[in-house]
Amino acid sequence: MNKCLLLIVQLFLIGHFKVSGIHRFGYSNYEQRNWRREHISCGGEMQSPIRIDSFKAIPLRMPALEMIRFHDYLPGPLDLTNNGHSVTLSLPKLPEDDPYQKYIPYVFGARLHNEYVLEGLHFHWGDTNNQGSEHIFNDIRFPIEMHIIYRNRKYDTVGDALNYTDGLTVLGFFFQISEKENKGLSNIVRNLKHVYSVNTRYMLNETFTLASLLPSSDDMERFYTYKGSLTTPPCSEAVTWILFPDPLPISVYQMNKFRNLASDTNQTPIVKNYRKLQKIGSRRVFVRKMKEKIRYHKTNETISYDKWDWMMRPKRSKV
Numbered sequence: 001m002n003k004c005l006l007l008i009v010q011l012f013l014i015g016h017f018k019v020s021g022i023h024r025f026g027y028s029n030y031e032q033r034n035w036r037r038e039h040i041s042c043g044g045e046m047q048s049p050i051r052i053d054s055f056k057a058i059p060l061r062m063p064a065l066e067m068i069r070f071h072d073y074l075p076g077p078l079d080l081t082n083n084g085h086s087v088t089l090s091l092p093k094l095p096e097d098d099p100y101q102k103y104i105p106y107v108f109g110a111r112l113h114n115e116y117v118l119e120g121l122h123f124h125w126g127d128t129n130n131q132g133s134e135h136i137f138n139d140i141r142f143p144i145e146m147h148i149i150y151r152n153r154k155y156d157t158v159g160d161a162l163n164y165t166d167g168l169t170v171l172g173f174f175f176q177i178s179e180k181e182n183k184g185l186s187n188i189v190r191n192l193k194h195v196y197s198v199n200t201r202y203m204l205n206e207t208f209t210l211a212s213l214l215p216s217s218d219d220m221e222r223f224y225t226y227k228g229s230l231t232t233p234p235c236s237e238a239v240t241w242i243l244f245p246d247p248l249p250i251s252v253y254q255m256n257k258f259r260n261l262a263s264d265t266n267q268t269p270i271v272k273n274y275r276k277l278q279k280i281g282s283r284r285v286f287v288r289k290m291k292e293k294i295r296y297h298k299t300n301e302t303i304s305y306d307k308w309d310w311m312m313r314p315k316r317s318k319v
């Protein structure tokens with residue numbers, strides 16, 4: 001498909017859609033306890049989310065997480081959906097031989113044995129600023145947590161991938177309240193008004209980079225990783241979790257836009273769409289062990305030519 005044709009297709013697609021056939025589930029304590037009745041995996045031994053404690057995590061040398069096409073615009077049209085229990089941003093579903101496949105970001109490295117292709121992202125949040133995230137990091141529950149879903153390239157669809165322990169990897173990012181708006185996140189937040197009603201879908205007429213939503217790659221060098229599950233039914237134990245401990249900023253204004261999304265036709269807001277903590281059991285949480293970095297910077301000193309000692313290298317100092 002050439003770019004012009006893609007644009008025409010996009011123009012037809014942009015706009016609202018009603019979504020049907022989405023599986024309903026609730027987040028009250030009673031409802032969460034009942035997830036396992038319909039979905040046996042929800043009662044499994046490798047469930048998510050869990051409590052992460054930096055002092056209990058096992059330091060392990062492992063490669064960095066390589067994020068390919070991190071700075072490229074996401075292929076569109078991007079699809080924003082309010083499914084009644086979260087808001088999701090999805091990439092278009094392209095056949096394996098579609099030339100636009102090569103623009104889809106993917107990751108490898110860390111403890112992953114394959115490449116994992118971006119599928120989309122969604123959020124979990126609370127109605128107050130001291131709750132909302134699913135994972136708890138060092139006893140802190142952040143107001144919102146973003147999950148970026150990647151599918152193992154060896155499986156054709158997310159549905160297939162859910163049947164395998166190496167099916168998905170999910171990157172988890174926390175946000176904390178800040179006075180300033182998070183400009184990158186505004187790419188999503190300013191479009192939430194289009195999916196205020198439950199079961200609505202909106203094709204964005206814009207695109208952006210993953211990098212605009214995330215910390216700089218330097219700030220993503222340290223992460224925690226463990227084997228777990230989807231945090232919503234069917235709770236498939238198919239997820240390698242990779243969690244980044246340093247929270248990103250979000251303003252109260254932006255936070256409230258999430259809290260305005262409706263979970264049903266009575267306009268009940270989606271709030272507290274986070275699963276209760278699950279037992280770690282015999283699982284281990286690893287933290288990437290970093291090599292001690294020796295950083296150098298040039299001194300501001302200038303050296304006059306006649307004082308230059310040709311036997312010495314230019315002066316550098318340790319910090």
Ligand SMILES: [Zn+2]
Pocket residue numbers: 122123124147231
């Ligand atoms: Zn999630």
